[in-house]
Amino acid sequence: MDERYDVVVIGGGAAGLSGALALSRARRSVLVIDAGRPRNAPAGHVHNYLGRENTPPADLLAIGREEVAGYGGEVVAGEVTGAAQVDGGFRVDLADGATVHARRLLVTTGLTDELPDVPGVRELWGSDVLHCPYCHGWEVRDRPIGILGGPFGVHAATMWRQWSADVTLFRHTGPELTDDEREQLSARGVWVVEGRVAALETRDGRLSGVRMESGEFVAREAVVVAPRFTANSAVLRSLGLEPVEQEMFGTVVGSYIPADPTGATAVPGVWVAGNVANLQAQVVVSAAAGLNAGARLNADLIAEDTDLAVAAARTKAA
Incomplete structure (x- = not known):
């Protein structure tokens, strides 16, 4: 796995797989690293997802992984322990000692329901x-x-x-x-x-x-309860991104990683999507956010590719 990808996606839920699908279809080299702890695992079915109503969560993820693989994307099981900016990109460290490198990161690590x-x-x-x-x-x-x-x-x-x-x-x-x-x-x-x-x-x-x-x-x-929704932000903290508290009616309900509407964070080259950035996002909203982030990530890479091509052409002509 000591390879370099256009994008490494950390988190293989609806947001991560959706972003990976868009990027794979854009002919980007994509690696999804999934820890295998989906937030909705205890639920029997996914709801309000048009065309996928009543799909068991595990089935939806299996379908998504197959779709990503069908366009050349890679999905692996693994635990990411941290990431760092290196050589104009990022190094991603895994718990088993492996490392991978990426030009961009899409972090979709979700949240933890504190009951x-x-x-x-x-x-x-x-x-x-x-x-x-x-x-x-x-x-x-x-x-x-x-x-x-x-x-x-x-x-x-x-x-x-x-x-x-x-x-x-x-x-x-x-x-x-x-x-x-x-x-x-x-x-x-x-x-x-x-x-x-x-x-x-x-x-x-x-x-x-x-x-x-x-x-x-x-x-x-x-019985209905109100959990505290805490962003799974360890990887993002290693990059210098700190979660902020979210309030509702004057009460703190959880934490999230701030990002602009495209999912871009304050660290250039790092995008977020899904519950790590939006505590209220249901599965279909997280999937849409992953698509949105994936498209903007690709646009950012295209701009960089163009700049590199122009620089190479000028060097050749000189």
Whole structure:
């Protein structure tokens, strides 16, 4: 693998494969290095991806890898430990000691969902514990849904009420509700349970309900939580790019790597796409961002190729 590529893509999810596909079709030499830890692995299916609705996440990635390979791109399994600017390009270091070189980098390492520290949440994450109604709302429509309260408890409760008439807000660590918020929840038929949640309980491997610290048990078939979305930024930090915090309604919800609309970062030659740069991007949005970054990367390489060709022609003519 001690080779030089036009572009090394770090991360083989929807954003990385989409960017690699565009670049491979542009006849660029492309290497995708994938650590094999997709964020949506616990989910059963991908949704809101036109033409791929209900596709299992692993199947979507397998299809993407085949498409990239079909145009000459390479996809390998590996863990990138860092990168550095060298000789007008970049050196990428892997955990197994291998190194590769690239003229440009596309980093699509995604994010980590930091889940609430409540027993049962992690075990049921992606199946009965959810966070996005557009990803999973249809699948739990008309079922008893619980909202694990925090800063966004009221917001989540009123939103998920669109998919079910049986929604309960467990205030848990959330702020005291205002009179207006209680009026809104009451008007929408949302039941509020005071006190802290002790654990999520299961029966036959599926969620059966919420156990409060008081001992009270409330039967639920799905629970909504609000993770902290933390950008997987170690590789980008090694290049001098630091993540920044993102706020929503005055509360920090996670971190991301800043970039312009094309995905270009503050380090020339380094692009980002997908959840590492956009915490709210669903799979189809991440794929679109990968395509956008790939096209702009190719345009940047074309400009460099042209400059090199002009310089070579002038040298020859001199």
